[in-house]
Amino acid sequence: MASQRKSERGQTEERSKREERADRILDAAAELMLRWGYNKTTIDDIARYAGVAKGTIYLHWKTREDLFMALMRREYVRLMEDIQQRISGDPEGGTLHGITKHSMLATMKSPLMKAVLLRDTDLLGEWTRKEYASPSYSAQIAQSLALIELLRSRGVVRDDIDVRRQVFMLDAITMGFLMIDQYMPDDFKYSDEEIVEMTAETVERVFAPFQQPDEKTKQEISNALISTFDDIITLRTRIDQQEATS
Amino acid sequence: MASQRKSERGQTEERSKREERADRILDAAAELMLRWGYNKTTIDDIARYAGVAKGTIYLHWKTREDLFMALMRREYVRLMEDIQQRISGDPEGGTLHGITKHSMLATMKSPLMKAVLLRDTDLLGEWTRKEYASPSYSAQIAQSLALIELLRSRGVVRDDIDVRRQVFMLDAITMGFLMIDQYMPDDFKYSDEEIVEMTAETVERVFAPFQQPDEKTKQEISNALISTFDDIITLRTRIDQQEATS
DNA sequence: ATATGACTAGATAAGCTAATTTAGTCATAT
DNA sequence: ATATGACTAAATTAGCTTATCTAGTCATAT
Numbered sequence: 317m318a319s320q321r322k323s324e325r326g327q328t329e330e331r332s333k334r335e336e337r338a339d340r341i342l343d344a345a346a347e348l349m350l351r352w353g354y355n356k357t358t359i360d361d362i363a364r365y366a367g368v369a370k371g372t373i374y375l376h377w378k379t380r381e382d383l384f385m386a387l388m389r390r391e392y393v394r395l396m397e398d399i400q401q402r403i404s405g406d407p408e409g410g411t412l413h414g415i416t417k418h419s420m421l422a423t424m425k426s427p428l429m430k431a432v433l434l435r436d437t438d439l440l441g442e443w444t445r446k447e448y449a450s451p452s453y454s455a456q457i458a459q460s461l462a463l464i465e466l467l468r469s470r471g472v473v474r475d476d477i478d479v480r481r482q483v484f485m486l487d488a489i490t491m492g493f494l495m496i497d498q499y500m501p502d503d504f505k506y507s508d509e510e511i512v513e514m515t516a517e518t519v520e521r522v523f524a525p526f527q528q529p530d531e532k533t534k535q536e537i538s539n540a541l542i543s544t545f546d547d548i549i550t551l552r553t554r555i556d557q558q559e560a561t562s
Numbered sequence: 563m564a565s566q567r568k569s570e571r572g573q574t575e576e577r578s579k580r581e582e583r584a585d586r587i588l589d590a591a592a593e594l595m596l597r598w599g600y601n602k603t604t605i606d607d608i609a610r611y612a613g614v615a616k617g618t619i620y621l622h623w624k625t626r627e628d629l630f631m632a633l634m635r636r637e638y639v640r641l642m643e644d645i646q647q648r649i650s651g652d653p654e655g656g657t658l659h660g661i662t663k664h665s666m667l668a669t670m671k672s673p674l675m676k677a678v679l680l681r682d683t684d685l686l687g688e689w690t691r692k693e694y695a696s697p698s699y700s701a702q703i704a705q706s707l708a709l710i711e712l713l714r715s716r717g718v719v720r721d722d723i724d725v726r727r728q729v730f731m732l733d734a735i736t737m738g739f740l741m742i743d744q745y746m747p748d749d750f751k752y753s754d755e756e757i758v759e760m761t762a763e764t765v766e767r768v769f770a771p772f773q774q775p776d777e778k779t780k781q782e783i784s785n786a787l788i789s790t791f792d793d794i795i796t797l798r799t800r801i802d803q804q805e806a807t808s
Numbered sequence: 809a810t811a812t813g814a815c816t817a818g819a820t821a822a823g824c825t826a827a828t829t830t831a832g833t834c835a836t837a838t
Numbered sequence: 839a840t841a842t843g844a845c846t847a848a849a850t851t852a853g854c855t856t857a858t859c860t861a862g863t864c865a866t867a868t
Contacts, residue, residue, distance in 0.1 A: 358860060360861090369812040371864085375811075378862095380860095380861060485764060487746070490738075491741070492737050492739065493738065499699070501700050517731075521768045605831060614842090621840080626832085
């Protein structure tokens with residue numbers, strides 16, 4: 317607060333200009349990382365591709381690692397926003413198979429997040445070993461667990477099996493469908509949408525309880541999820557802002 | 563035939579001695595490959611570990627590659643025999659979830675075959691690129707397809723979805739459960755048997771039709787499978803013998 | 809104040825040679 | 839006849855030297 321030296325307007329204008337440039341740089345980083353992988357994407361490349369000088373990048377982030385952390389965080393927030401969007405726009409968004417469908421499809425449309433989830437070492441290179449992946453993965457599991465528990469308490473998921481086993485099964489199924497195309501021959505290729513349909517059907521058959529949830533329950537769950545996503549998103553965004561001012 | 567110079571008895575005795583030694587050498591190869599991987603397992607190591615001279619190995623196989631092909635074929639035959647055994651000893655052996663259970667458990671107990679299935683490049687090294695893996699994999703798919711078609715025709719698997727999609731789903735599910743433990747944190751570890759139980763439950767819920775198959779049908783299917791396995795096994799064994807005499 | 813790009817130190821890669829390893833052979837021993 | 843292990847040619851690796859790259863800095867320009 318004491319550090320704000322400009323007028324309100326001037327500050328906001330500048331802030332947004334800076335942020336816009338930061339975004340452009342991250343765009344360049346994402347693009348080049350997908351093309352050449354983490355190891356072979358240099359700060360020089362990113363600067364050239366983003367049309368700024370190298371020094372400028374260091375006005376935004378202290379190190380190369382910081383830049384990529386910011387990139388990954390941005391991708392993660394976007395992923396969450398995308399999932400939230402998809403869930404909120406779907407009447408089936410309050411069911412486990414609906415949530416699974418939207419989470420998977422959003423992940424499939426985000427090459428970087430997919431690479432992290434599937435531990436694609438070709439693309440991630442040294443990033444794999446940078447210990448940000450593993451905590452985020454166990455956070456992922458914790459989220460699965462919380463989700464399943466919520467759905468069980470509402471009676472929209474079977475509760476005659478152990479919760480942890482259910483999480484294990486859900487993750488095995490989704491991971492299986494996410495990676496199987498790498499193993500299938502060309503005459504067994506399906507589109508992302510088709511794969512997600514198959515996953516959803518599998519999840520529904522394995523996890524649905526005898527009686528179908530009513531509309532009201534589905535809506536309540538959907539709302540609960542959406543506000544959870546809001547929490548995640550604002551939390552992450554707040555971290556970003558902290559970093560930016562430090 | 564003209565090459566058989568010894569008496570019947572002498573020949574058989576010698577044959578079995580040779581075979582016993584070949585087996586010992588393959589045992590050594592398997593052991594060392596699991597320890598050091600394909601790339602770092604040398605013929606010298608194998609000879610020393612099997613207690614024979616290096617030259618002796620070349621009395622059995624023309625090249626290093628031939629030796630490993632023989633090893634992989636032996637593992638494959640053993641895997642098939644194991645699956646056959648497990649199926650024939652189980653009243654549920656004629657159901658898809660039973661078959662899945664036994665195939666998976668047998669695979670899990672065969673580290674080399676599991677490595678091939680999961681494309682474990684750490685263990686297989688250069689062997690991955692040796693083009694024997696890919697044909698065997700598409701053969702695997704063909705088998706899945708034949709199996710599903712058989713089960714559909716007998717009415718023990720749903721036939722209201724596309725067959726090929728069903729194969730895709732079955733493979734996605736089994737692969738998912740086979741590889742998920744690599745991704746799960748320590749507090750989500752389950753034994754092979756538990757994992758296979760979860761897989762079987764998943765498969766049953768996704769593929770079982772409305773009415774349960776009767777005992778007679780299950781028995782017929784089980785028998786059909788067992789004779790299919792016999793075919794595969796004798797075919798493979800015949801190839802081995804051809805190789806040995808050439 | 810902000811942005812730049814020449815600059816540097818440290819890391820990484822390329823190029824080369826010598827040393828070691830290893831698949832496969834074959835004269836010799838059993 | 840069978841089995842062996844010393845042997846060889848080819849390949850792989852180790853060691854080292856030189857060249858190139860790259861993350862991060864900072865004096866200078868805008």
